Amino acid sequence: xxxxxxxxxxxxxxxxxxxxxxxxxxxxxxxxxxxxxxxxxxxxxxxxxxxxxxxxxxxxxxxxxxxxxxxxxxxxxxxxxxxxxxxxxxxxxxxxxxxxxxxxxxxxxxxxxxxxxxxxxxxxxxxxxxxxxxxxxxxxxxxxxxxxxxxxxxxxxxxxxxxxxxxxxxxxxxxxxxxxxxxxxxxxxxxxxxxxxxxxxxxxxxxxxxxxxxxxxxxxxxxxxxxxxxxxxxxxxxxxxxxxxxxxxxxxxxxxxxxxxxxxxxxxxxxxxxxxxxxxxxxxxxxxxxxxxxxxxxxxxxxxxxxxxxxxxxxxxxxxxxxxxxxxxxxxxxxxxxxxxxxxxxxxxxxxxxxxxxxxxxxxxxxx
Numbered sequence: 001x002x003x004x005x006x007x008x009x010x011x012x013x014x015x016x017x018x019x020x021x022x023x024x025x026x027x028x029x030x031x032x033x034x035x036x037x038x039x040x041x042x043x044x045x046x047x048x049x050x051x052x053x054x055x056x057x058x059x060x061x062x063x064x065x066x067x068x069x070x071x072x073x074x075x076x077x078x079x080x081x082x083x084x085x086x087x088x089x090x091x092x093x094x095x096x097x098x099x100x101x102x103x104x105x106x107x108x109x110x111x112x113x114x115x116x117x118x119x120x121x122x123x124x125x126x127x128x129x130x131x132x133x134x135x136x137x138x139x140x141x142x143x144x145x146x147x148x149x150x151x152x153x154x155x156x157x158x159x160x161x162x163x164x165x166x167x168x169x170x171x172x173x174x175x176x177x178x179x180x181x182x183x184x185x186x187x188x189x190x191x192x193x194x195x196x197x198x199x200x201x202x203x204x205x206x207x208x209x210x211x212x213x214x215x216x217x218x219x220x221x222x223x224x225x226x227x228x229x230x231x232x233x234x235x236x237x238x239x240x241x242x243x244x245x246x247x248x249x250x251x252x253x254x255x256x257x258x259x260x261x262x263x264x265x266x267x268x269x270x271x272x273x274x275x276x277x278x279x280x281x282x283x284x285x286x287x288x289x290x291x292x293x294x295x296x297x298x299x300x301x302x303x304x305x306x307x308x309x310x311x312x313x314x315x316x317x318x319x320x321x322x323x324x325x326x327x328x329x330x331x332x333x334x335x336x337x338x339x340x341x342x343x344x345x346x347x348x349x350x351x352x353x354x355x356x357x358x359x360x361x362x363x364x365x366x367x368x
Contacts, residue, residue: 010102013037013074014132018104020047021056021076021139025217027193028290030077030107030143034060036098038071051290055080057089061096069097076104076136078129081116090119100126104136108144142193142292145313151279152286154196154311156296156303157188158330159318159356165327166300171204177318180354186211188316192295194221194246194285198302199230202237209237209297219244221289225276225302229257233264240265246289248281250274278309304332307343315345317359 013035020033026048034056036044044067046059054062057079061068079089079101093101106114106129121127137144142153159177160166167173175182189195189211201207202224209222222237227250231238238245238261245266249258251273261268271281285291296306306312317330336342345361352358 010074010128010131013072014076014102014104014136016042016045017056017074017076018132018135018139020045022191023047024049025191025193026050026053027142027292028146028286030140030292032056032075032077032139034073034075036060036064036068036071036073038064038067043067043071052086055086055089058086058092061092061098064096070099072100072102073098074102074131076139078103078105078107078112078114079116079120080107080109080112081119082111088116088119090116093120094123094125098125101128102131103127103129104131105129105133105140108140108147110147141313146286146292150286151282151311152193152291152294153313154282154294154296154306155188155192155314155316156306156312157185157316157318158297158303159320160330161320161322161324161327163323163325164329165324166330167328168324169326169328171328173205176320176322177356178320178354181318181320181356181358184353184358185318186213188295189220190215190217192220192293193291194223194289194294196223196225196294196296196298196302198298199224199226199228200299200301201297202226202231202235204299206232206236207297220295221246221285221291223248223285223294225278225281225298227253227272227275229253229261229268231261231266233260238264238266243267246285248276250276278305278311282311300328300330300332303330304334307331307334312363314363315359315361317361318353319357319359321355 017033017035021031029051033047044060044064046056048056079093081088081090101120117127145153195209221244223246224231225248229249247261247266247268248271258268271277344364347361349360
């Protein structure tokens, strides 16, 4: 693309656009933010609030009005060039007389895939792409994963002690991590379309699987991998009328249990014969429920199954300054015999949360 070298000014405004994008979770659409700058001043800004509503560029253009003519637009994702539930943003940008467009990253959607930027260039608009690209792509990780693999982006989150335990030998785990870490976990939940656990976690902990405080985002789906439909009807994750509980079962689940769970307000769908077929289940969540991001909070057996299937994209591990000695580890057998067979992960950053440390890593073998 022409004019492709970012400078400090471009990075500054792109970071602002990225912050705006985080104000919403418009799944199945990607999070996008836009800022319009003229003579060093913001004249318009916006973000995509929800699917079917105006895109970030349109909201920013409406706020800018005539001041958009001759201005620069900073947008986290290249403007779309196709008509869906809303019109093509590239045409709106052209018609508004914007002189320069700086995009954080190109759109992996095959209906766009660089076409929006080419359309802008063809209309004589100066274009730059790749400014703050890593952060911009983080915003659309689920969007990119879906178009590449038809699956949601899965983050496996867990907390452990310094000696690698997620629970004592008696199965007790509250609380390993501190309050600051737990607040961040609720932010992770708010930014996820679904929270996934196994039936073992439900029976042991009876979790709510909610984000607190809820904020303005839609509540995440509460998903349980439960091949035999053993989720208790009294489980706290079953909230009549809210439509956010999903139980993944297998074909041999007792039909009376399936019907009882449906009557309790859960969506129940079969995703396998004798056990839950996890890739099939995640594809259904992506295609039928618009799920683009999943926070995996299950125990060691479910985590191992997800890893073996290549479904985990990222790991967030909270480490507390505690020792349990004997106890439960975070991961069951994944078939590793020698160190050379270990699943490789790239540690991207380490961050302190109060007295805890969180390790953020991406798996080399999966995702984007």
